[in-house]
Amino acid sequence: MTYRLLRLILSLVAYVTLRPQVVGLHNVPRRGPVILASNHLSFLDSILIPLVVPRQVTFIAKAEYFTGRGIKGRISRWFFTTMGNIPVDRDDPRAGQRSLEDALRVLEGGGAFGIYPEGTRSRDGRLHPGRTGVAWLALAAHTPVVPVALIGTDKVQPVGRRLPRPMRGGVQVRFGAPIDPSHQLTAGARPAQVRRELTDHVMTSIRHMSGQELAGR
Template sequence: MASVLYGLLHSVVPPLAKAVWRPEVVGLENVPRSGPVLLASNHLSFVDSVVIPIVVPRSVTFLAKEEYFTGTGVRGAISRSWFEGLGMLPVDREDTRAAMTSLDTALRVLGEGGAFGIYPEGTRSRDGRLYRGRTGVAHLALSAGAPVVPVGLTGTDRLQPVGSRLPRLARVRVAFGEPIDPAGRYDGVPSGRARRLLTDEVMRAVAGLSGQEQAGTYNDRAPDA
């Protein structure tokens, strides 16, 4: 059912959104058309998880709050169909094992040859700076043997500012960098060190694409919604 919804939504939403938002897309040729791949992006707005799948010509799986899938009535059905149709999967953020569950879900998607979207910062930036990446992205890349395509988003914070329920008209830029393939690069390097090195490389690439100042610290502030 989800694949049918994805097909229907992807045939309608991307052309419509592109016509309205007119996003500038750079480096799309860097996204492999098949096989496992991680799209590691900066995170400025809730709508980031909609913008990236709209411009990528293959299904990209992101995780979304479980509440979006559990509503009742007509509104709940619409919400569930929308997020499922966009290829999103639910995660219970209140579960203490949510982080591990998220990694397991991502590994499953990658193991099936899919594309998985991830925000190494962990949560949205409130001040426009790029925060230090958490090493989950490297863990996934090294475990699955999947390349990482860095993504730099610009303007999505104006497209849907924090607290806004609906997107607005704003120019958006989506830049995809060259894939970073970890295969064979960290042989003999302790696993923790390898994850840190790879994550930092990914974040430097994201910073170059987005033009953001690097904060140098983790973003520990929880998003409002």
């Protein structure tokens, strides 16, 4: 109930201030496990995607959002916990693998998990190479990957800006056709090769929708 109320309030604010244009939402299944793999331009991305998708989407969030002190810390912890985010300690040498294990549990429970294959926000607006964790997750969970392209969120809240600003024309959220990881499997193919090819497939789909310049290999 708390999640639905918070989502309703944030949705109203988002649709008034950001005026998001959503394309291809029918590609996101209403139930069952699914991975939403998106480009990453702004802090807003992890908030915007769950607001436009008609089901709860779980993201990984840095542990600092859950450990702050004082009123600000309590509000932050309540917000990210209510939104269903999973904390990860980035100083932990196994943080990446722990994140994938947490994501796998979400998918095994029939949930939707959001991931940024680039690994971090793009600071130059270009699309950077995807890391193969998204492919590992899709293959391990036998789960389709829906590519997501965000356009304009870096203009609303650029890296380093604390508060978003209104943007004429709004932002766009585009959902591509689901990618079945089993189609990437071929006899004799090495696991690392399969993961790389599947990841590249996802990133190519994101680029076609976002129109971003590639940052190179």
